Amino acid sequence: MNAVLLIAVPLIAAFLSIISKKIAPYLMLVVGLFNLILVFFIPEGFVIIGGFSQSLGINLLFDSFAKIALILVNSLVLIIFFLNIKKYGSYSSILLVALAGLNGLLLTNDLFNLFVFLEIAGIAAYLISTSNKKPTHTFHYLVLGVVGSSLYLFGLIILYAMFGTLNMVDLIGKIQLSGNYKNLILPFLLMFIGLGVEAKLLPFNSWVKGILGKSNTLSGPIFASVYAATIGFVLGRLINNLFMFEGSLLTVVIVILSVGILIGEAMAFASSKAREILLFSSVAQASIVALLFTNGIIIWAVYLIIANALSKLVLFLVINKATEDTGTDELDALQGLFSKNILVGITFTLASLSVMGLPLLAGFAIKLNFLTELASSNQIMLIAIILISTLVEGIYFVRMLVKLWYKGENEVSVKYNLSFKIVFVIIALALLVFGTYSTPLNKLDNSIDTIQEVVNNG
């Protein structure tokens, strides 16, 4: 089995799906399922394309880091599509291309190839955001996205001019030989900013409010969990293997990210709309993930991405379905949403408490572990910032939960399908299991640690 199939099969399906619109949704389901099964049968290692020696051609790197990411992304896309198959079946060709693009982003070991997949995933994202029916916001997103990927391309071309290769493993070797970090500040900053647009890092994320704040049951979960997770993994790989921030650049990046966390939480605190609270909270979470990667806490950053993707999936699905039925996402108007949907309410509560990091849930285990790691490297400032953000999160999530549980004056009637409920329950259970029985997480530790080794040995 070859990892290329994860990209090639969705592409063939996408090309064929435009011939007949009727079969397209089923193709998407079959391909999604096929990919999800395939991931488990691929041996780890480099995947050569075209049969050229490593630096001449393009190759993919399938390691345990990529494997975890691929399992998460492929299963989430399948779940989200399955839930929306009736309403948004016409988006199946686009989702197939998006799937290919996201898998490519996670697998590729070539910087320019990464740019191509960034564009594929990006254009698919603009198109998915058209389902919000807000063309001005989509346009804004497109402009920022194109600027971001152009900056990334600019940075990587400077790197090519300096070192003469695009292959990541080769490049890392050559950078380590050159020794002088000062020359690398400009290209790395350009690439980081470029990826920061998609990764929702402040101040490059002004698109998020228009897109996620107006999202529906398809675009909300796709952006908040699938794209956020993918770009988090990609950023993690680049930060840890390529950028390895040093000196003044490290300070700049950490300041940007810390400010991102604080502003994100403050905006969420100030908002009264359910979707905006969730989206600003995910802006803050994205910055936390990037911050962990810059501090070299890879394992817990990966778990944080996974836990966030799962809980944000539940949160956005619940709120967006309610908004679709009632036509508003003002918290006051949604008062008492859970008084009739107790099961949904419980899962929503569990998911939001996990984001906050309460004991017994996955978020707690993760937060505890990365805080101890930060403490062991004496990062008092960062610990303070994360604790403040947790406190603010606690306030606005509890405020939101109280509003949603207690009955208001007017009746809110939202009906959740059985398939929605099943997904919610499974995810809530997963969050509980990972929170109380964290051995599976620790077991994975050893395998994730090997990313750096693969690069060093390769």
Added chain:
Amino acid sequence: MKNLLALFGSLLLALGIILALSNNTLFPSFGEADLSDRVSDEYLTQDEIDALGSANIVTSIVVGYRGFDTLGEVTVLFISSLGVALLLGSSAKQKRLELNFKPNFMLRVGSRALFGFILLTGIYIILHGHLTPGGGFPGGTMIASSILLLYLADDQFRAKIKSFKILEGVSGSLYVIVGLLGLLLATYFMQNFLPVGTVGDLLSAGVIPIIYILIGLKVGSEISGIIDNFLTEEEAK
């Protein structure tokens, strides 16, 4: 005032980038790139040229060494034509956009005459992609622009979009299938499995011409689809 400030800031940014690049000891100054430090040096060695059999090195990089990028590139065009169709309406209840002019005799006859020439040039460029500059992308666009001429010549003309869709889908999947054949017949995805022949012959370079023909067909049909979408509008109700 605000504009002037923005202009000033932008130019300052440009100056910053230029200064940073000229202070960068590893960054070669313009016109003095040293190829021996780069991977490109190997593309130009006789062994590599013989291995791929394409006289145009850019083509052998685009379709051969970095063929995976090109697959992605085709996908970008594919998804954007899909998106244009999604945004500007499906082809079912569409009519031609009324242009502000009636095509006169010269335009009608002239563009029909040119249609053949441009179509042939496009096909020529695609077929000689591995020998001369050009290739599937400009060639495919030329084919599409010959169809654009038909649109301009006749304000009732509409291409058969459904058959374009089929052509697009089939040529795209054939491209991936050629890649998968490499996986089956040789060892790797997109590996060449045909004899390369002599460098410089029309029938040489293994799968490169085949892939370029598929790309040309796909790009041509995609861009024709985009043009059709831009030149039609929804039927007034």
Added chain:
Amino acid sequence: MTMFDIISLVIGVLLIVIAFLAINSKKLIKAVLFLSALSMLSVVAFVLMKAPDVAITEAVIGSGLVTSLFVFTLLSVRRGESK
């Protein structure tokens, strides 16, 4: 100064001036035409830097196709406004 320097100087100045005009011109159709001219000049620059493949592609796709897409967009809109 060699011939190459003189030509590249002329083209460079023209590129910047036309880009500035394209950004700042009030009429949309003028801006589109300036963009087309900019693209055509960049073709010359590509040829100057010995990139014939890129030059052909930019001439056909960048200059031809993109300009026509812009013009079609403007045409479809102008008709709607006159109504």
Added chain:
Amino acid sequence: MIQYVAIILFVLGLYGLLVNRNVIKMVISLNIMEIGLNLFIISIGFVYDGIAPIITSSAGTGALIYVDPLPQALVLTAIVIGVGTTALALAIAKSIHVKHNTFDLNEVEETV
């Protein structure tokens, strides 16, 4: 020389995005930015006295200096990707016009 011009074009595109609120002008600015970037990429691979990387039967491969072919291949990809995004952006611009009857984002915000 051309390298500096390319960087200035890229920045001028950014400037255009900052000052223009008309969607068509913004797409034009994006295109200017892309042209600048493409010129920059090609300028990276240029060598004085180099020739285009095409093997002709009349000349051997021995002593000739070629310009770097890899950036040219990258730009080919970048140009096509640019066309894809431009077409999509124009389609979105058109649907903005259908919905709000203007290309100007300032006016759109007033009507909403």
